[in-house]
Amino acid sequence: MDDYLKYRFGTDVEINLKEKDFVSIIGNMNDLLIYTLLFGHKKCNIFVGDKEVTYKNSYEIRKRVSFVLYQHLDIFVGETVKDEIAFGLESLALKKDDITNLIQSESRLFKLDELLERDPNSLGSSDKVKMKILSSMIVKPKIIILDNVISELDYNDKLLVFDILNEFCKNGGIVINFTNDIEDTLFGDKIIVIYDKKVICEGKTISVLNEDKILKRLGLGLPFIVDLNKYFMDYGIIDKYQLTNEKLVGALWKK
Amino acid sequence: MEEIEFNNVTFIINEKTPLEKTILNDVSFKMEKGKIYSFLGASNSGKTAIADLINALIVPTYGSVKIGNFINDGRRIKNVNKLRFDTGYVFKNPYDMFFNKTVKQEIAFGMKYFNYKVKKKSLRINDALKLVGLDESYLKLNPLRLTLVDAKKVALACTLIYNPSILILDEFTNGLNYSDKQDLLHLLKLLKNKYNKTIILLSKDTSFCYEIADYFYLMHLTKIVKEGSREILHDEELLKSINLEVPKIVSFVNVCKKKKHDIDYYTNIHDLIKGVYRDVF
Amino acid sequence: MYSRNSFGSYYPIDSIIHRLNPILKIFNFILTIGIIIFAKSLEINVFLLLFVLLLMMLSYVPSKYYLNTFWSLRYIYILIAFICAFFNTTLTTCMTYIIKLITLVEYINILAFTTSPSENIYGIERLLQPINFFFLPLSKYAFKINSVLRYYPLFLTVQYKTFKACASRGIDYYNTNILKRISIFTKIQGNIRRLTSFKNGQIMFASVLRLFHDRRKRSNYRTNKIGFYDLFFTLFHLVLIYAILVERGIL
Numbered sequence: 001m002d003d004y005l006k007y008r009f010g011t012d013v014e015i016n017l018k019e020k021d022f023v024s025i026i027g028n029m030n031d032l033l034i035y036t037l038l039f040g041h042k043k044c045n046i047f048v049g050d051k052e053v054t055y056k057n058s059y060e061i062r063k064r065v066s067f068v069l070y071q072h073l074d075i076f077v078g079e080t081v082k083d084e085i086a087f088g089l090e091s092l093a094l095k096k097d098d099i100t101n102l103i104q105s106e107s108r109l110f111k112l113d114e115l116l117e118r119d120p121n122s123l124g125s126s127d128k129v130k131m132k133i134l135s136s137m138i139v140k141p142k143i144i145i146l147d148n149v150i151s152e153l154d155y156n157d158k159l160l161v162f163d164i165l166n167e168f169c170k171n172g173g174i175v176i177n178f179t180n181d182i183e184d185t186l187f188g189d190k191i192i193v194i195y196d197k198k199v200i201c202e203g204k205t206i207s208v209l210n211e212d213k214i215l216k217r218l219g220l221g222l223p224f225i226v227d228l229n230k231y232f233m234d235y236g237i238i239d240k241y242q243l244t245n246e247k248l249v250g251a252l253w254k255k
Numbered sequence: 256m257e258e259i260e261f262n263n264v265t266f267i268i269n270e271k272t273p274l275e276k277t278i279l280n281d282v283s284f285k286m287e288k289g290k291i292y293s294f295l296g297a298s299n300s301g302k303t304a305i306a307d308l309i310n311a312l313i314v315p316t317y318g319s320v321k322i323g324n325f326i327n328d329g330r331r332i333k334n335v336n337k338l339r340f341d342t343g344y345v346f347k348n349p350y351d352m353f354f355n356k357t358v359k360q361e362i363a364f365g366m367k368y369f370n371y372k373v374k375k376k377s378l379r380i381n382d383a384l385k386l387v388g389l390d391e392s393y394l395k396l397n398p399l400r401l402t403l404v405d406a407k408k409v410a411l412a413c414t415l416i417y418n419p420s421i422l423i424l425d426e427f428t429n430g431l432n433y434s435d436k437q438d439l440l441h442l443l444k445l446l447k448n449k450y451n452k453t454i455i456l457l458s459k460d461t462s463f464c465y466e467i468a469d470y471f472y473l474m475h476l477t478k479i480v481k482e483g484s485r486e487i488l489h490d491e492e493l494l495k496s497i498n499l500e501v502p503k504i505v506s507f508v509n510v511c512k513k514k515k516h517d518i519d520y521y522t523n524i525h526d527l528i529k530g531v532y533r534d535v536f
Numbered sequence: 537m538y539s540r541n542s543f544g545s546y547y548p549i550d551s552i553i554h555r556l557n558p559i560l561k562i563f564n565f566i567l568t569i570g571i572i573i574f575a576k577s578l579e580i581n582v583f584l585l586l587f588v589l590l591l592m593m594l595s596y597v598p599s600k601y602y603l604n605t606f607w608s609l610r611y612i613y614i615l616i617a618f619i620c621a622f623f624n625t626t627l628t629t630c631m632t633y634i635i636k637l638i639t640l641v642e643y644i645n646i647l648a649f650t651t652s653p654s655e656n657i658y659g660i661e662r663l664l665q666p667i668n669f670f671f672l673p674l675s676k677y678a679f680k681i682n683s684v685l686r687y688y689p690l691f692l693t694v695q696y697k698t699f700k701a702c703a704s705r706g707i708d709y710y711n712t713n714i715l716k717r718i719s720i721f722t723k724i725q726g727n728i729r730r731l732t733s734f735k736n737g738q739i740m741f742a743s744v745l746r747l748f749h750d751r752r753k754r755s756n757y758r759t760n761k762i763g764f765y766d767l768f769f770t771l772f773h774l775v776l777i778y779a780i781l782v783e784r785g786i787l
Contacts, residue, residue: 075742077653079653090755091746093754093755096755096759099757100757117548118548124299126299135746139747154459155459155498155499180430181430182433219434228527232528245507248507249507252531272600310704331711336706336707339706346704354698354701354731399731
């Protein structure tokens with residue numbers, strides 16, 4: 001399959017993503033990467049599908065790539081939650097009935113259907129993030145980019161949102177999750193570590209988390225379960241990764 | 256500053272309109288000096304309102320709040336600036352705290368108004384930045400253009416510069432990575448042990464608070480459901496029913512105990528590994 | 537004190553005024569501005585004020601919100617009275633001016649409480665479309681007009697948040713005497729204005745990220761078709777304009 005998103009920054013940073021990828025990007029360059037994806041940069045070449053990201057075709061690119069930014073969590077374009085969600089659909093000039101039906105069905109998925117007539121300033125932070133993710137997903141983009149917003153969700157909402165994003169990926173979308181919390185990387189398929197304008201490692205989740213020395217030296221840490229597994233593997237108690245508590249306990253006390 | 260006491264506090268906004276909402280319902284507790292307290296709860300459970308009440312930014316609808324010698328119950332508080340001077344409050348969204356053009360003006364903001372005569376003002380500002388892990392190059396930047404992690408650190412420096420005796424951190428660990436969290440742990444332990452400050456953490460991050468706090472309050476919707484020391488976080492069903500994540504160490508040890516291996520509830524990962532190693536062999 | 541959650545002007549409730557078509561609302565507002573500028577006699581202004589009071593009652597928004605603006609302008613009424621006394625005008629002209637001010641402010645309030653911003657943008661764009669001979673980017677202008685109309689509530693929100701941030705560091709605006717209030721306000725004024733324009737820019741950028749385009753037509757999921765009440769209210773405005781023309785002797 002061809003790559004859908006091709007990203008080049010300078011000579012060292014190169015990211016290629018195919019459809020159905022769920023990527024977590026960690027490191028200290030997250031903000032710079034998001035800035036280049038939003039506005040473009042002199043040293044950057046970005047291809048989305050077959051179109052290059054320039055100032056002139058920014059409308060076409062924004063139809064395919066939608067962002068959920070932390071700085072915009074308190075910025076609302078409408079005065080009710082329903083207005084906020086419907087803004088994108090109104091910009092696409094859909095009809096009135098289509099908009100209301102779509103909002104009803106999608107907000108039931110996200111469990112926002114009782115909050116539709118409220119003022120968005122009065123919502124809790126977890127509901128605000130869900131509303132922002134819903135309003136970005138409802139225009140059916142190809143790529144969704146999340147900037148450090150997952151840590152604001154409650155625990156049950158986090159599992160719900162990750163289920164919905166996995167569903168989105170299976171239907172041919174790409175999800176890019178810029179995060180600082182290493183525990184969230186367990187929910188995705190791939191990890192890319194970008195530090196000081198270089199790609200340090202890239203690959204499937206478990207193989208990147210296997211490189212614990214690099215991650216600890218960069219200050220990124222490891223998820224709790226993977227850390228435990230690593231220590232016990234070093235002491236020789238277990239052979240391979242056991243990623244749930246039950247399996248790990250079973251493997252530890254087998255001997 | 257001595258104790259903090261909440262007596263049957265209820266807080267309702269937009270009373271007698273269709274948009275009425277109860278934020279806190281009959282909350283009472285007592286806090287002592289010099290410990291680290293932690294309020295754990297999902298969003299919309301009223302944690303920020305407790306911080307606002309301690310800082311006297313809002314007034315309770317019923318009940319009263321006592322902070323040291325100050326009483327906040329609806330009447331006008333004399334010398335309320337003295338209270339605010341002594342409680343450092345970092346907002347949930349650090350960009351809400353910024354309104355000056357440069358970081359230096361931001362950190363040095365209240366010094367003029369408090370007649371805070373310090374001989375070497377710039378030295379004090381640099382000390383505050385060093386405590387949170389930033390250097391002098393941040394002084395000329397526009398605070399609204401900082402990244403999230405830097406903004407949180409600058410907001411913390413703004414409050415630490417007055418040397419308050421109560422420090423309130425509202426959801427500070429959201430979005431911090433592993434090394435920043437370890438630095439924060441060291442800083443909080445230093446503030447508690449060496450300077451004897453009272454620290455109040457409002458958070459959803461149960462793993463972080465489990466490691467450092469002495470006393471916990473669990474909040475759900477508008478009430479305090481349970482309070483106590485670390486043992487209350489060992490009850491998985493309670494935490495799941497109020498939409499909180501179980502601390503990772505606790506869930507691992509609970510699984511061990513279910514399969515009848517005797518492991519204690521340690522607070523950090525190194526002690527846990529030593530304990531497991533001892534039990535396996 | 538610092539417990540207000542939102543200064544959002546839109547009050548989400550279902551009433552007759554909320555269901556009116558936004559194109560006619562904005563058209564009526566333009567007619568009202570004409571009436572306020574050109575009406576001289578006291579009777580026409582009083583009729584307009586009574587009509588506005590009727591609209592306020594029909595909109596089901598609690599009167600507390602309307603009285604807030606009425607009360608906050610109390611110093612301006614005294615100022616107008618002084619200016620009229622200085623120029624030796626009669627009592628009736630002084631009252632006409634005060635009634636004109638109240639009508640204008642409360643009419644803007646009614647529009648703000650009962651029309652959501654997306655309806656506003658839709659209404660302005662559709663109203664200007666028939667006269668768009670130069671194919672100008674109407675959506676962009678409609679959005680900018682809307683952000684100008686929403687500037688004052690945004691300014692109040694930013695001011696409130698700034699005062700809360702100041703208060704948490706020890707300088708309390710709402711708890712000091714008036715001299716200190718003036719000094720705080722003047723010192724922080726420039727910062728608040730800068731923050732408001734920054735926030736306005738961010739709102740514009742957020743809407744661009746949601747596929748807002750300068751030249752494309754938008755739809756609106758809220759609007760209702762033109763009904764009996766729309767025509768009745770427009771008729772009332774046209775009757776008042778007829779009365780002004782008769783009064784001035786043109787008809």
